[in-house]
Amino acid sequence: MTNTALITGASRGLGLALARSLSGAGWELVLTARGADELEKAAAELGATAIAGDVADPAHRARLARAAPELDLLVNNASDLGTTPLPPLADYPLDTFAALLATNVTAPLALTQETLPALRRRRGAVVNITSDAATGAYEGWGGYGATKAALDQLSNVLAAEEPDVAVWWVDPGEMNTRMLADAVGAAEAAEATDPAAVATALHDLIRSRPASGRVSLQ
Template sequence: MTNTALITGASRGLGLALARSLAEAGWNLVLTARGAQELRQAADELGATAIPGDVTDPEHVARLAQAVPELDLLVNNASDLGVTPLPPLAGYPLEAFRVLLETNVTAPLALVQATLPALRAAGGAVVNITSDAATGAYEGWGGYGATKAALEQLSNVLSAEEPAVRVWWADPGEMNTRMLADAVGAEEASSAADPAKVAAALRDLVRSRPASGKVSLQ
C-alpha cells in the first residue's frame, strides 16, 4: 500500500525538499502552497497532486481534507516570517502579529482538525515545523518565535490527546531558504544548511516513527 502525505508550503525550501525525498521513497503526495506556478512545477516534477491556496482560508483547508480521505502524514510546514526587517516587540505592529498567528498557529491547527479522522484511521503522523526561535530570546524574532512557541505547545497537547497518532514538533535549524534570506540577508543565509539534508533527516524520522515529541533535525 502506498503511503500518502499532505505537505504545506511545498513549492520551495524545506517543503519542496521533503516532497522530493518522499517521492523518491514512493509516497503519494498532495502539495499545497500560495505560489501556484511554483507549486504546479513541483507537482509536475514529482507526479504529485497540486492544490494551490492559502492555508488560512477555511475553504482551502476543506479542499485539502477532501483530497486526502486516506492520510498517513500531515506536514505543517507553511509559515510566515512576519514583518521585515524584523522589528523589536516594542514596535511590532499588532495587526501584523494577528496575521502571523493566523498563519503559523491557527492554520496548522485547522488542518490537524480537518484531517484527524483520516490520520486516526491510518495510525498516521503529524509533523509541525517549528524553530529554535520558539525558545531562544533572539532580538527581532519575538513575533515569529512567539507563534512557534504556541505551535510547539499545541503539538505537545495534541500528542497527549491523540495517542493513536504520532505528533512530532521538529526544529529544522537554520537552512538556506528564501525565508532566512529575508530575515538575515542572502549572504548569511548561504552558509546555512541545505534543506535537502534536513529533509533527509525528516524522512528518517517518519520512517523510524519514534514516540511523539520534540525533535531536532540538525
C-alpha cells in the same frame, strides 16, 4: 499499501525537499502553497496533486482534506516570517502579529482538525515545523518565535490527546531558504544548511516513527 502525505508550504525550501524525498520512496503526495506557478512545477516534477491556496483560508483547508481522504502524514510546514526587517516587540505591528498567528498557529491546528479522522484510521503522523526561535530570546524574532512557541504547545497537547497518531514538532535548524534570506540577508543564509539535507533527516524520522515529541534535526 501506498502511503499518502499532505505537505503545506511545498513549493520550495524544506517542503519541496521533503516532497522529493518522500516521492522517491513511493509516497503519493498532495502539495499546497500560495505560489501556484512554483507549486505546479513541483507537482509536475513529482507526479503529485497540487492545490494552490492559503492555509489560513478555511475553504482551502477543506479542499485539502477532501483531496486526501486516506492520509498517513500531515506536514504543517507553511509559515510566515512577518515584517522585515524584523522589528523589536516594542514596535511590532499588531495587525502583522494577528496575521502571523492565523498562518503559523491557527492554520496548522485547523488543518490537523480537518485531517485527524483520516490520520486516526491509518495511525498516521503529524509533523509541525517549529524553530529555535520558539525557545530562544533572539532580538527581532519575538513575533515569529511567539507563534512557534504556541505551535510547540499545541503539538505537545495533541500528542497527549491522540495516542494513536504520532506527533512530532520539529526544529529543522537554520536552512538556506528564501525565508531565512529575508530575515538575515542572502549572504548569511547561503552559509546555512541545505534543506535537502534536513529533509533526509526528517524522512528518516518519519520512517523510524519514534515516540511523539520535540525533535531538533541540527
